[in-house]
Amino acid sequence: MWLFNSSVGRKFVMSITGASLVLFLLFHASMNLVAIISPEGYEWICEMLGANWYALVGTAGLGFLVFVHIVYAFILSIQNYRARGTERYAVVERQDGVEWASKNMLALGLIIVLGLCMHLAHFWAKMQLVEILGEEPASGMELIRMTFSKWYWAALYMVWLGALWFHLTHGVWSALHSLGLNNNIWMPRIKCLSNIVATLVVLMFASVVVYYFCMGCCA
Amino acid sequence: MEKTINITLKVWRQAGPKAKGGFETYQLDNISTDSSFLEMLDVLNEKLVSERKEPVVFDHDCREGICGMCSLYINGHPHGPDSAITTCQLHMRKFKNGDTITVEPWRSNAFPVIKDLMVDRRAYDKIMQAGGFVSVNTGGVPDANAIPIPKKDADEAMDAASCIGCGACAAACKNGSAMLFVAAKVSQLALLPQGKVEAARRVKAMLGKMDELGFGNCTNTGACAAECPKSVSLSNIARLNREYICAKFKD
Ligand code: HEM
């Protein structure tokens, strides 16, 4: 199967899963913004998604995407490490125009996984999971206020979002490039788009963290 | 007026493909800044021969930037610190008096070291043999202008065709990927009507061979294009991806 046996196929899987996750993040982040604009609206969203069949299907789909993305990330990284050969260069200089993020996608990804575990424990385990188990879910707004009023959680979330930003500044244009959607004219454009998308996603998430951290300080 | 510099060379010495290699340090004095990098290595070798030591083995042929043989990794850069030139086009005026210059062979799983700085780059030839050509019946030669080709396509094909198969792309890549080379060789034909006919078969065969030979997966870092002596553009890789994905979806 070419999606597994060929390098371009593997990159195709990587870019499709990555790009789908980016779309999900955009969706997730815009829901979060509601928590600032209208806490009641946010509670309504939490309730509406809850453990309904469409939310469950979505969650399962997401889990699948993340799983495939991570498994492929490791396969690609191991293959690439081997391809470099046993003997390493003694002198390594950086080249012009090579982004730092592009060489550290796996490390950034690992930070994202750790952050994801923290995030799932904070929110998902207390909301959707308990609802699946047939109990009363915690209030989304309460969890937000509680978590982000602690400076250490807020700080960890910011580090996590920082790693995500680096991952996406390279990831978005790289995904388009891997899919073949690039040429000399579009190269600077999609790199710019990549920075815009990464910044937008991270700003949307970060604003909720910062807003509720400040609220926690004032209270 | 001629200027000379004194340099210290750290050169990778390895007796054979399986032997364990290591760096040897050499001191060279009064090297003319007008000499080329390879001439400097010639001076080193003359010195070594006169001392009855074994000269350093390195690949070279045309010494004018067209054959792609001079595969040296100098101070952390394939083809040295200057951009858009091959090692043979690099001059000693790029270095300062008292510099230490580290010279290593290409390091990639698919390019095993033969001896010292010389590596086996036949993997690229194998990729070409797998499909990097147009099958034609050699009959009467058609008129050059019989098939009109848009200037833009012709230029892009020409730019891709400037690849000399030197291997610097795979040598520079943290993933040991040969994508820039394969992309250039696929593009130079896929852009032209004569090459389009076999484009799908070609891209599948060449990429298949590349994967089989143990090159890595491209993660679009762009180190290859930054180090390519012929400035082959990264967007050729997007074309390669496009050609391959479309060919696979048609199957
Ligand atoms: C929110 C989560 C994530 C999103 C939105 C995301 C998005 C992306 C995107 C768009 C790409 C570019 C694909 C391409 O170059 O074709 C990518 C590449 C990559 N991702 Fe992620 N990713 C996420 C999580 C992770 C995780 C958890 C890991 C690893 C443990 C990871 C590891 C990688 C690696 C190693 C690459 C480079 C692969 C390559 O270029 O060959 N990512 N990611």
Ligand code: SF4
């Ligand atoms: S693409 Fe550039 S670096 Fe790679 S083989 Fe061709 S000329 Fe050398």
Ligand code: FES
């Ligand atoms: S010796 Fe021919 S390109 Fe350098």
